Amino acid sequence: MYLQNSNYKILSNIGSGSGHQVFKVQNNQTSRILALKIEKNPNLGQLDGEIQKLKELDGIKGIPQLIDFGKTKDSKSYIITPLLKRNLQEIAKESLPSLHCTLAIGLSVIEILHQVHKKGILHLDIKPENIMISQPYINIPVDEILQPGFTQLIDFGLSQKFGHKPFLNKVFVGSLRYASRQAHKGNQLGYKDDLESLLYVLVYLRNQKLPWQSLKQQQSQQLEIKKIGEMKEAIFNTTVLSQKFPPQFSQFKQYIETLTQQTMPDYEYIKNLFRSMLSIGDQSSSAKLGCSVTLSQSIKETKQNQNTDHILMLLANLPNNDSIDIPEDQIDIETSIVFISDLISSYPTSSIKSITDIKF
Structure with a gap:
């Protein structure tokens, strides 16, 4: 189907990525509000792979x-999907989700990844x-969060078949x-990388x-990849990442x-680990284990067991109290796709009346 004969009307521009844009559209026949994702330039190929993955899933x-x-007639691939409400980045910027909500989201995504990985697809x-x-x-009863379909995993533009x-x-x-x-090392990736x-x-x-958000921005992207990867390697087997979670999170x-x-x-x-964590109340002592452990203390705990001296040098420049004001993330490769239906009216749409009017 070519968009010059489209049944869809553009309502607004609601986001963009490095190689695509996302629009809110309406089906002229059913009046259903949907999302259109379209390449910025012809023949990029990224959406072609995503289309194939969505078919398989x-x-x-x-x-x-x-x-x-x-x-389109100028060879820009596009896809039409349901218009979803909000992403977790938007929610996290507004408020701190409760422990139970965070764990419920985690369990929901694990359920989805289980099915995706059974198809041999890595996100x-x-x-x-x-x-x-x-x-x-997001701060709603856990039972609602755990309902199939409440949580949606999107954007399969980088996904690959296992192997x-x-x-x-x-x-x-x-x-x-x-x-x-492993991604920082440029190695072949597997199912565990999605879980990490x-x-x-x-x-x-x-x-x-x-x-690693506290690291100063490096002079080149390659150096950025290297330094952040080194810090992840140094911290992963410490207690730093397990703070504010029950003990099963460390497991x-x-x-x-x-x-x-x-x-x-x-x-x-x-899944059983997450179900076990969900059975623990927010106010339980287990849920707060490790909250007082600092970054420097956790690194010292593993120094005897790991060859991390060169990583410790990397971390030596961090503030001693581990209380760091984190700036906005400037290092993500791709701009976030924004799905904020409440702000749709703020976009000027007078110049875009149909999909054929999209110009890049």
């Missing part, structure tokens, strides 16, 4: 339905911007803040920051560490 709860797809870009919810707010050879040698795949340690990225997302939701982290790139995770084990 059709019917999985928590994966957006591929309603329509095609190319490879798990981050708050790519996790959507179907309600304006697919990298396009380039030592290529970095993902977003700097949430990419796995999810772990970082959950830590971010609880703390509204990640330790989740330790289990990720036992996996190889080729291993399919034991999802029932992981």
Whole structure:
């Protein structure tokens, strides 16, 4: 289907990424409000891969339905999917989700990843911007969050089939803040890397920051990738990432560490860890274990067991009290896609009346 004969009317521009834009559109026949994702330039190919992945994942709860797809007459690929409410990045900027809400979101995404991975597909870009919810707010009863379809995993533009050879040698795949340690090394990625990225997302939701956000911006992207990867490596096996979580969260982290790139995770084990954590109240002593442990203390705990002297030098410049004011993230590779239906009216739409009017 070509968009010059489109049944869709553009309502507003609601976001963009490095190679695409997202519009709120209306089906002229059904009046249904939907989301259009379209390439900025012809023949980029990224959306073609996403279309294929969405076809393969059709019917999985928590994966957006591929309603329509095609190319414009100037060869820009596009997809039409349901218009979702908000992403976790937007929510995290407004308020701190409760422990139970954070864990429920984590369990929901794990349920989705279980089904995605069973299809042999790696997402490879798990981050708050790519996790959507179907309600304006997240601090609601856990039972509602755990309903299939409440949480949606979007943007399969970087996803690959398991075992697919990298396009380039030592290529970095993902977003700097949430990419796995193996991604920083440019190694072949596996199922465990999606889980590691999810772990970082959950830590971010609880703390509204990640330790490596305190690093000064480097002179080049390659140096940025290297330094952040080194810090993740140094911190992963300490207690830093487990603060503000029950003890089972450390077990989740330790289990990720036992996996190889080729291993399919034991999802029932992981789900049971999260169910166990959800049975613990926010005010329990278990939920607050480790809150007083500082970054420097945690690093010292593992110095005897790990060869991290060169990493400790990297961390030596951090403030002694570990209380760091975190600036806005300036290092994510791709601009966040914004789905804020409440702000739609703020966009001027007089010059865009149909999909054929889109100009880049």
